Amino acid sequence: MAPNKLPKDWKIVISSDIMDIRDGTHNTPKYVNENGIPLITSKNLKGNAIDFNKVSFISNDDHLEISKRSKVESGDILFAMIGTIGNPAIIKGDANFSIKNVGLFKKNVSIILPQFFVNFLRSSFFEKQLNERKLLKGTTQRFIPLGNLRKIEIPLPPLETQQAIVSKIEELFSELDQGIVDLKTAQQQLKTYRQSVLKWAFEGKLTNENVNDGELPKGWEMVTIENVANKITDGEHFRPPTQSDGIVFLSAKDVRDNGVSFDEPLYISEETANKALQRCNPQIGDILIVSRGATVGRMCIVNTNRTFCLLGSVILIKVNNKINNLFLNYILKSPIANQKMITVSGATAQQAIYLRDIKKIEIPLPPIKEQYVIVQEIESRLSVADKMEENITQSLQQAEALIQSILKKAFSGQLL
Template sequence: MKKNWQIKTLDEVCKIIMGQSPPSDTYNENAIGMPFFQGKAEFTDLYPIARKYCNKPKKIAEPFDILLSVRAPVGTTNIANQQCCIGRGLAALRFENYKYGFYFLRSIQYELDSKGTGTTFRAISGETIRETLIPYPCIETQQAIVSKIEELFSELDKGIEDLKTAQQQLKTYRQSVLKWAFEGKLTNDNVKDGELPKSWEIMKFGEVVNNYDGKRRPLSRDVRAKRQGKFRYYGATEIVDYIDDFLFDGKYLLIGEDGANLVSKSRPLAFLVEGKFWVNNHAHIVQTKELLNIDFLSYYFNSLNLAEYVTGTAQPKLNQANMNKIPIPIPKIEEQNEIVLELERRLSVADKMEESIAHSLLQAESLRQSILKKAFSGELV
């Protein structure tokens, strides 16, 4: 710590207002009264978004107060951009230089979280907040620190934005490669848009697979808890448990039957499973018939938009009858194998790039914390 800096408690340098929830009959969602923030649920990166209002607030935060989450999760911060009511999940801290206070609290977020107590909900008390120590230079130095942090964060944010743009470009590239593959453009020259190579044929999904849905068997969580073992137990999109027995042995394609994933495609719609395993009734299970590469079918299925085959809105579902109607473009087995190899080559490169970007994004967040740590130990100015 620099010699001309002081160490003070938060209670000495800012006004601390602990939140208090007003009676529930004073809440509304019709913008009557003052914006009401209960906790981190309303937070964004900087400013909270009002979803509820209160016409009889108990505790009020003013514009530029720092809103601190004091109940699980502890330590998260936002800046009040308007006068607002705060519930017991928040505290408001009013600094002379609000940005200095904001960046300091962000620098100790995990330290504050470690001080949380309680079994049901971790929380920190007003006393803990008041006794928290803060390095406190003169106001001019505080402003210089804020300016340096924002300069470095601006550069960092630009890098993060570029990385996220690259992530989106890779997603677009993946979709394009899959589209080209099943239009025949990866393995044939001069294929016209909207047409398939002459050697390809269109068949229905139900014509090219053997379906084993009748052998699926769900087990309740309680039963699974009593039958823990080494065999994988699959649900719609992933392993959900390990049990002491198996239903299937071999290489199969599992296709999620229900859930929002069918529409959002946040996870692969279909995934290959090999070896001994169990499947509940949330995933269709199939094997390909002769002269159809199961990896080819898996890639194709994950390229699809299933909107027209999925029924239901509250709980979207792909039933077996609709799944069997899905058209499959099929080349000769040799070309299928060639397409699979080309997809694996191209998509593996994309996978490595995505891993590198994800690692860089993690490093960027670590660098952000490093900048804050240096700022409040006097190393930036």
């Protein structure tokens, strides 16, 4: 809800009373090549700006048709209506694009300044309103209907006060925003560093001197994954009947980076489980790989002695004595093998890794003693990166808390 005890010259208004609020097309136009018109969806709104890096394109005719309903102009505000709700962005300059799954607040600068409204949409007051008034819908994927965008309650001061608040926020945010940019840049650099560590490791550069690019160190060989595994299989191809208790039955959603999760398990009968375990029997130390779905390629090492069964969306690898399981886990996460898995999984929305393909993926294999040394070198470097990541995350949380503190004062009339 909107804040209480506002200054006397402020008032609470309903968004649709002061702005024309629309949304983009409800249909999926036919996509064309990059010579077409960009179609901006909710996923293209990031960090209160439009990201044009991964957009689809539509024909000019479709663009003109969509524009009849939702023409975007300079000064308007876009708002992600599905998935990650929010990320409001003010349009600056020409807007030669169409929108889908995006809210459109048409500017009305005689009543409310665009930047003032965007700051409100970023505030905890607005987030609290979404939750308390139950403006969000959906379960697996949250969204806000157009009708609810038109019901937003806004604390509105006179224009002169709005401008003063915007100026004060910009002053307070200037250094803060740059600090956040620097922290996120450092986060990205750490991600790159982690991948570099894995790349160096499996080129032999962490344990050997003077290794030429493209050459294997002495004693190394290229092998397929099936050469270093006692078993490569997957879970049940048909989902068995579930019940309120019994043997745990896990799927792709339960494979996490740090191990399997039992937070949201399904259960199957002991009889059904015994049949499933004959073919696919995960044990501590085994490697699990998500073979399809949104998290295809995610993997972990089984970190529990607890008995559980798997759905067919998860591949199981049991290593033999030629390879260390941690070594294989890291190599599968490295750019060398990860790119191979992406290639075999296909480029469509329905990416999938098949047993026949993963068995044939080639990896570099050093002697077993060197594998242990490589794992130690990797973990030593990655632990430092993890600590830095933890500090960056903490700093970002502190920055966000400070932002919300400033916005809270702004929209309760206490900032000036």
